[in-house]
Amino acid sequence: MKASICIDKHFTAGTVDPRIFGSFVEHLGRAVYGGIYDPGNPLSDENGFRKDVLELIRQIDVPVVRYPGGNFVSAYHWEDGVGPKALRPNRLEPAWTAIETNEFGLNEFMDWTKAAHTSPMMAVNLGTRGAEDAKNLLEYCNIAGGTLYSDMRRSHGYEAPHNIRLWCLGNEMDGPWQMGHKTAGEYGRLAAETGRLMKMVDPGIELVACGSSNRKMPSFGYWEDQVLEECYDQVDYLSLHTYYGNPQDQSPDFLACSADMDAFISSVVSICDSVKARKRSKKQICLSFDEWNVWYHSKEQDKQLPRWIQAPPQLEDIYNFEDALLTGSMLITLLRHADRVKIACLAQLVNVIAPIMTDQNGAWVQSIFYPYMHVSRLGRGTVLQTLIQSPRYESQYGDVQFLDAVAVENGENGSLTIFAVNKNLSEDMDLTADLRQYSNYHVHRHIVMTHQDLKAANTREQPHQVFPENSGVSSLSNGILTSRLPSKSWNVIILK
Numbered sequence: 001m002k003a004s005i006c007i008d009k010h011f012t013a014g015t016v017d018p019r020i021f022g023s024f025v026e027h028l029g030r031a032v033y034g035g036i037y038d039p040g041n042p043l044s045d046e047n048g049f050r051k052d053v054l055e056l057i058r059q060i061d062v063p064v065v066r067y068p069g070g071n072f073v074s075a076y077h078w079e080d081g082v083g084p085k086a087l088r089p090n091r092l093e094p095a096w097t098a099i100e101t102n103e104f105g106l107n108e109f110m111d112w113t114k115a116a117h118t119s120p121m122m123a124v125n126l127g128t129r130g131a132e133d134a135k136n137l138l139e140y141c142n143i144a145g146g147t148l149y150s151d152m153r154r155s156h157g158y159e160a161p162h163n164i165r166l167w168c169l170g171n172e173m174d175g176p177w178q179m180g181h182k183t184a185g186e187y188g189r190l191a192a193e194t195g196r197l198m199k200m201v202d203p204g205i206e207l208v209a210c211g212s213s214n215r216k217m218p219s220f221g222y223w224e225d226q227v228l229e230e231c232y233d234q235v236d237y238l239s240l241h242t243y244y245g246n247p248q249d250q251s252p253d254f255l256a257c258s259a260d261m262d263a264f265i266s267s268v269v270s271i272c273d274s275v276k277a278r279k280r281s282k283k284q285i286c287l288s289f290d291e292w293n294v295w296y297h298s299k300e301q302d303k304q305l306p307r308w309i310q311a312p313p314q315l316e317d318i319y320n321f322e323d324a325l326l327t328g329s330m331l332i333t334l335l336r337h338a339d340r341v342k343i344a345c346l347a348q349l350v351n352v353i354a355p356i357m358t359d360q361n362g363a364w365v366q367s368i369f370y371p372y373m374h375v376s377r378l379g380r381g382t383v384l385q386t387l388i389q390s391p392r393y394e395s396q397y398g399d400v401q402f403l404d405a406v407a408v409e410n411g412e413n414g415s416l417t418i419f420a421v422n423k424n425l426s427e428d429m430d431l432t433a434d435l436r437q438y439s440n441y442h443v444h445r446h447i448v449m450t451h452q453d454l455k456a457a458n459t460r461e462q463p464h465q466v467f468p469e470n471s472g473v474s475s476l477s478n479g480i481l482t483s484r485l486p487s488k489s490w491n492v493i494i495l496k
Ligand code: AHR
Pocket: 026, 069, 070, 071, 072, 171, 172, 291, 347, 348
């Protein structure tokens, strides 16, 4: 099968905001306890942070981590998680029917972000709480001292303010499952008033309002429009969330899910701009795709878990090779929308629907770790408009191309990187690209991740079942790139 891509170095699609390579740590399952935080384990440092996990996170180079939820945040009292640990309460955690000990809280998270070389994206509780508590939390975090909450922070051993710049106004408030679920009008008003108050306390912060929990929500479209109608002037970003699965084992359909993500992004951009036009505003709202991933493997087994225990092994999806292919395609989709998607979080980071897994004896990486790491490390710079000519196939999302690809030029080191997925399950693809504007370049590396078995997965015992290799066949001659993309493969072609 033959396919081609066409790029022109002057036709750019947007500058990559590195925050699109963000991730998410929620107080859920073993994400925090036994994941990033495991005091007493010989693998942990003096703060209880798992060093093996930190090392893997630094390998990905995760610029921002959303915290503490998720559904969890919608009944969370941040005050429970600060101050002397002996005084912190055990709480019933209704979102995930667990017990939260509060041993790890805001200040531990801020210490951890430094060790992980990342930055925080903090969510406030707009489910059971409101503007007043969000203001207090912001005062605790960002004000130098001399007031009730800033002095409280100092008394907890944090003299300097945390200076958190990025804040989420609640989580998935459109969802009936959400504690404190609201109508679009109710939430829009609350987001506007909370945002106004928070920016009075610290005008330097950026705010993310909740969009729809996914494109299938009955209120999708109406929700975005009404929420922005109320809070357009107070917020900077609108969120999107989506998770895909393959419960019917229809792999071609599953691999086409990136087309749904693409349409979701385009629709939300249109709604943002329609509200902008209606308001005759000069301000542009950008998107925060702050939860995206594959999530379905663990849903049945989680129904068997006991309720009201601490850190149950929830949402521990074991990802296979086809999940990694879709992850690669979703990353390509985010890059192709780099002009408007400025923040995105792979949900989540450790143990819970995560690229990194742990047990008491060590950490290991799942199949989805690799495309995430490749794009985070190599996908920074300027996205080029990447026109694709490829055979197509019929899927649940209409006809989609077998080839998914995007090119990114790195202004700092001059490299050009092409990320590509061949979704054809039986045929290799001969890819050509006219790169005469890069004729003095050479193929530095062609990384390929492929496997005969779409269901192959890494496990603790066999951690290298799905693994990338520098075995790709690519050459650049007279300015024409030719590459062989194996059937069902993830490819990273680096030219210098
Ligand atoms: O990431 C898991 C959950 O998915 C989050 O808590 C929630 O926001 C979403 O529904």
